[in-house]
Amino acid sequence: MTLDITGLKVDIGGRPILRGVDIKLEAGRVHGLAGESGSGKTMTGLAVLGLLPHGARATGRIALGERDLLTLAPKELNKVRGGEVAMVFQDPATSLHPMLSIGKQLTEHMRHHLRIGKAEARERAIELLGKVRIPGAAEAYSRFPHQFSGGMRQRIAIAIALACSPKVLIADEPTTALDVTVQAGVLRLLRGLCDELGLAVLLVTHDLGVMSAVADEVSVMKDGLVVETGPRGQVLREPSHDYTRALLASLPDTEI
Numbered sequence: 001m002t003l004d005i006t007g008l009k010v011d012i013g014g015r016p017i018l019r020g021v022d023i024k025l026e027a028g029r030v031h032g033l034a035g036e037s038g039s040g041k042t043m044t045g046l047a048v049l050g051l052l053p054h055g056a057r058a059t060g061r062i063a064l065g066e067r068d069l070l071t072l073a074p075k076e077l078n079k080v081r082g083g084e085v086a087m088v089f090q091d092p093a094t095s096l097h098p099m100l101s102i103g104k105q106l107t108e109h110m111r112h113h114l115r116i117g118k119a120e121a122r123e124r125a126i127e128l129l130g131k132v133r134i135p136g137a138a139e140a141y142s143r144f145p146h147q148f149s150g151g152m153r154q155r156i157a158i159a160i161a162l163a164c165s166p167k168v169l170i171a172d173e174p175t176t177a178l179d180v181t182v183q184a185g186v187l188r189l190l191r192g193l194c195d196e197l198g199l200a201v202l203l204v205t206h207d208l209g210v211m212s213a214v215a216d217e218v219s220v221m222k223d224g225l226v227v228e229t230g231p232r233g234q235v236l237r238e239p240s241h242d243y244t245r246a247l248l249a250s251l252p253d254t255e256i
Contacts, residue, residue, distance in 0.1 A: 001167040002026050003048065003085070003200055007060035010040075010047055010224075017043050019224040020060070025168060025200040030191065032215030032232070033204045034247065039221040041204045045170040048202075049087055050077045064168070083113045086161035090173040092153035096145040102129070102156055103141035106163055113164040128159040132189060151182035155189065162193065169194075172204045187214050208247055212236055220244045 003025040010018040018040045025031050033041050047058050048069060062069040069080060089095040097105060106125035110116060116124075122141070129137035132155040134148075145153055154174060161169060171190060175183035191214045194201045203215060211218050211232065218235040220228045220243065228241040239245045 001065050001084075001200065002063075003168045003202075004063040005044070005048070005060070006063070008044065008047060008058065008062065009060050010043055010052060010056055010058045012053060012056045017056075017224055018047070018058075021221075021224070021226055023202070023219055023226060023229070025202055027167070027200050028194060028198045029216040030194050030201040030203055030214050032211035032218040033202060033221060034206065034208050034211055034218060035221035036206060036247075040224040041206075041221055042172055044221075045087060045172050045202060045204055048168075048170060049081050049085060050074075051081075079113075082109065082166070083164045084166050085168040085170070086164070086166040087170040087172060088154070088157050088161045088174050091177050092145070092150065092157040093177075095157050096153060096160075098145055101142055101144055102148075106141075106160055109160055109163045125159075125163070128162060129156070131162075131193075132156070132159045134159070149182075151178055151186060154178065154186050158186075158189065158193070162197070165197075166199070168200045168202070170202045170204065173206070174203075175205075175210060176207075183210070184213070190214060208236065208251055220247065 005021055005023045008018055008021040021044055023031065035041050046052050048062055052058060058070055064084065069077065103122065103125055106128065107121035110121045110124060126137045126141050129140050134140045134152060134155055148156065175186050178186060187210065190201060193199060205211065215232045218232050219226045222243045228235060228239065228244050235244060239248060
């Protein structure tokens with residue numbers, strides 16, 4: 001399934017945040033969305049899920065297959081959110097509930113969206129923990145977030161996002177809080193899951209070095225607009241926009 005964002009505009013209190021964003025996600029592909037803080041990257045992901053701040057107004061079209069997510073009733077959008085489109089946030093310490101076991105967080109999500117029984121949900125949860133390479137998945141099921149490292153917590157957050165077999169995964173700066181070696185492992189995991197499950201992935205990051213590792217296509221945002229889009233190699237090796245060239249020039253030579 002594709003997710004096609006066209007002419008997406010968002011304003012908050014009359015102030016334009018997104019000014020006409022166009023991005024197309026395709027199954028089995030990672031689309032990187034890069035730009036500095038405040039460029040509108042995260043707001044784009046939140047708009048897809050209908051999680052914009054209070055007072056925000058969105059126009060344009062966000063087409064998931066034949067449906068425009070911007071026109072769905074709240075009840076229908078709730079079915080899409082977490083079911084067909086899921087999001088992994090930057091900091092798993094805040095996205096995971098500290099007082100609930102990992103198993104509880106996985107199975108409640110599944111039982112709500114998939115309407116399955118407790119035993120089936122537990123079996124699927126342990127399978128998912130194995131898929132994201134959590135050691136001793138059956139034992140991990142009963143443990144709590146504070147008992148895992150930051151990298152393992154992010155893998156668990158990815159498992160929760162995948163619990164209901166979404167078609168689209170939005171990963172918002174998923175490696176920012178992690179050290180370099182752990183970052184690499186999480187990025188390899190996202191790439192592998194995209195290939196294995198045929199996910200359409202939007203990878204939001206300020207780090208073009210991250211893009212070079214996993215993205216198929218790259219879009220670059222500045223001031224609420226996508227200023228350049230193309231295949232990874234073309235955008236990173238032969239950028240056409242001055243802003244992209246400036247971003248690349250700020251990277252250490254070893255990153256691309």
